[in-house]
Amino acid sequence: MSTSAVMRTEDLWKIYRTGTAETPALRGVDLEIEEREFTATAGPSGSGKSTLLHLLGGLDRPTGGEIYLDGQPMSDLSKDKLAQLRLTRIGFVFQAYNLLPVLTVLENTAFVLELQGVPYRERLRRARAILAELGVEKYADQFPNRLSGGEQQRVAVARAVVSDPAIVLADEPTANLDTKTSLDLIDLMRRMNEEHNTTFLFATHDMRLLDRVDRVIYLEDGRIARDERVR
Amino acid sequence: MKVALRYLVRNRRRTLLTLLAVLIPVYFLVFMFGFANANLRDMFETATRFDTGHAQIRAVPTKATGAAIPLMRDPSDALAALAEVKGIEWRTVRLDLPALASVGDRSRAVHVQGVVPEEIGPVSALADRIIAGSSLTAGEGGVLVGEELAHLLGVEVGDEVVLLGAHPETALGAIREPVIGVYRAPEATLGRTVVYADLATARQLARSEVAATAIVIRVAGVASPRDQTTLNRVVRELRAALPAGYEVKDWTELVPMVATYMGILTPALAIVAGIFFALGGLVVLNTIYLSVLERTRELGLILSLGASRGRVVKMILAEAGVLAVVGALGGALTGVALILVVEAFGGIPLWGAAAEFMREMGMSSVLHLSADPGQVALAAGAMAAVAVLAAWWPARRASRLEPMEAMRYVD
Known part of the structure; x- marks a missing residue:
């Protein structure tokens, strides 16, 4: 095991049960995500990409196996501890419904910092700075519904990185975006990765994005089919 | 937030x-x-201003008096004890007697209430309720009847009414008094039955110069039923101060329906x-x-x-x-x-x-x-x-x- 792994899984299983029917989504996944890596997990729909991200992010519990964040197992953590972990160590970018519609772009970006208890001025300063880096500062005082999908995802990325998490997990962040906007967003995430040393793991089924990452983990039927270093 | x-x-x-x-x-x-x-x-x-007061000092009944209030033959000792109790805003002596009112061939069972006009003035609305004639004046004699009783007896201001006192603890007394005023009672039953007279006039019916049936009191700081605690305190002190043979009833006992x-x-x-x-x-x-x-x-x-x-x-x-x-x-x-x-x-x-x-x-x-x-x-x-x-x-x-x-x- 690498000593610089931010996240590690051991024989990770997730089985969804509906009545007596069992649907395995992940079947014994072992992987390590290194610090500062810019990694994509790719595969067809139903391959287990989103499930893997949700488990890594503590949004769901595995059926079997273990997840380690910074070397600490996550399975023993209570719901509140998991929430605390998400708040302080993990950034999220979701496919849709990313931003709170009642908060402005600036407030959305600063929301995680507010949850962390960062003082008002400090959190606004940090939020403005990251919005500026991502080129959406001009929308700071607007509500999300005034922004395009790509701009909203930029704000979501800003919110994910503003608190300097150990890892940012992005579940199909480009799924609702056109090709150019998708590439721009991935480039932006890449820039955050390089300039802030933020570790990224994102799920995608868009093969055009994969030449921009360090590593691609291909999933098929809940198993790692290939784990390739691109760069 | x-x-x-x-x-x-x-x-x-x-x-x-x-x-x-x-x-x-x-x-x-x-x-x-x-x-x-x-x-x-x-x-x-x-209930408390027009008739009952906040509380009344009465004689403890020594024998059955029916609906009549037991007689206090001389309430001066009770008045002396009352003077020592703090918080009494006002008091007056009253004589309530069951009686028969007759005018010609008409007669009605009534209740004569002997009052001290100058004492009830500040608290009683009686003077404001006079609809014909005038109110009582101390030592002047005469009676006030409710408009309902005036109608039943067929009397007007200036007519004379014969009253026969019928308190079980006194000898029968009889007086003939002019109707000096007709009042409108807050309640029709009162208007049919209560005849107001100067205390001295009423005492003639009881054939006593000092008798009374109640010392009616009002307590300072009691303006509504919510002030019952204040009233209870004064009543307690009063009970302790009174000589034997007297009792104190507050308004909740005197008008239990209310x-x-x-x-x-x-x-x-x-x-x-x-x-x-x-x-x-x-x-x-x-x-x-x-x-x-x-x-x-x-x-x-x-x-x-x-x-x-x-x-x-x-x-x-x-x-x-x-x-x-x-x-x-x-x-x-x-x-x-x-x-x-x-x-x-x-x-x-x-x-x-x-x-x-x-x-x-x-x-x-x-x-x-x-x-x-x-x-x-x-x-x-x-x-x-x-x-x-x-x-x-x-x-x-x-x-x-x-x-x-x-x-x-x-x-």
Whole structure:
């Protein structure tokens, strides 16, 4: 095991049960995500990409196996501890419904910092700075519904990185975006990765994005089919 | 709090509905309490000012006297003891005698009340109720009859009435007195039966120069039934100070029907208030629950970003709290405003049968309203508390959402 792994899984299983029917989504996944890596997990729909991200992010519990964040197992953590972990160590970018519609772009970006208890001025300063880096500062005082999908995802990325998490997990962040906007967003995430040393793991089924990452983990039927270093 | 306020602004219709669910019960309760307050005060005033006083010193009965009040042959020792008790605002000596009033071939069983005119003046509304002739003057003689009795006996001011005293503890006394005035009683039964006379005149019927049946007292600081504690304290002190052979009865013993009505009214109001609170609480619960359901995905997002369950509960309760406080304040203010407006116009006058009924009950035919700050605060505070409490369940439910399930929620 690498000593610089931010996240590690051991024989990770997730089985969804509906009545007596069992649907395995992940079947014994072992992987390590290194610090500062810019990694994509790719595969067809139903391959287990989103499930893997949700488990890594503590949004769901595995059926079997273990997840380690910074070397600490996550399975023993209570719901509140998991929430605390998400708040302080993990950034999220979701496919849709990313931003709170009642908060402005600036407030959305600063929301995680507010949850962390960062003082008002400090959190606004940090939020403005990251919005500026991502080129959406001009929308700071607007509500999300005034922004395009790509701009909203930029704000979501800003919110994910503003608190300097150990890892940012992005579940199909480009799924609702056109090709150019998708590439721009991935480039932006890449820039955050390089300039802030933020570790990224994102799920995608868009093969055009994969030449921009360090590593691609291909999933098929809940198993790692290939784990390739691109760069 | 900012998120809570923004959600309230976003869902204006629901916010308004929730506000009204809090505001309306408080508004009605303030109005209802206002009416009950004035009604109770009116009854209390009628009972204690015109007739009963806050309390009376009477002789302990030594033998059966029927409906007649036991006679105090010489109340000077009781008066001396009374003078030593603090807190007595006013007192007067009264002689109540069962009697027969006759005019020609008409006669009626009546109740002669001998009073000291210059003493009852400051507290009794008797002088204001004279509708013909004049009121009593000390040492002048003459009697006052109610308009109902005047009609039954067929007398007018200036006619003479023969009164036969029939107290079981005195010898029979008889007097012939002119009717010097006719009064309008607050209650028709009183108007048919009570004949007012100067104390000295009444004592002729009892064939005694010092006899009395009651020393009627009013206690300082007692203006409504809520001041019963003050009254009880003075009554206790008075009982301790009086010589043997006397007892003290307060108004609740002297007019038990009024006290019973008041006793029933308070729990009845509490039940009505409870119903209002329950209905308001249910509406709040429903609207907050719907609001939670409507933004399940957003709550899922908040939870997935790492908000604690306590934080989500606080957020929902903050929304409910704002609505509860604003609604309760709004209800209290509009309720009090309505009371002030009604009172500025002199109350709500009743007419026809309703007015007659109120008069028969010894109450004013004008409905008055009176806001009690304590009650207004209680109604508003209780409703606000109920509203926040009602939001607890939806808030708890919101906090227990599974983040991913909530984000996948489709309404």
